[in-house]
Amino acid sequence: xxxxxxxxxAKELLxxxxxxxxxxxxxxxxxxxxxxxxRMQLTDSERKELTETGAKLGKKALxxxxxxxxxxxxxxxxxxxxxxx
Numbered sequence: 001x002x003x004x005x006x007x008x009x010a011k012e013l014l015x016x017x018x019x020x021x022x023x024x025x026x027x028x029x030x031x032x033x034x035x036x037x038x039r040m041q042l043t044d045s046e047r048k049e050l051t052e053t054g055a056k057l058g059k060k061a062l063x064x065x066x067x068x069x070x071x072x073x074x075x076x077x078x079x080x081x082x083x084x085x
Contacts, residue, residue: 054078
């Protein structure tokens with residue numbers, strides 16, 4: 001097997017693995033979302049982590065997976081942080 005084909009196979013396996021991990025996490029988030037009653041209290045560091053990662057994902061992906069904050073809230077926090085810097 002050539003090096004190029006070997007790398008392509010490894011890339012496909014990694015993509016499949018990451019896709020399965022994402023599917024699992026989305027299913028787990030759905031279950032947790034159904035178990036949450038009321039608002040969750042987040043620390044500043046938790047808000048920061050969600051804001052940084054959420055901004056990289058974007059509004060569409062956040063709307064599919066976000067549980068503890070609305071996508072617009074996460075993205076607004078990111079804009080505010082970037083303006084303050």
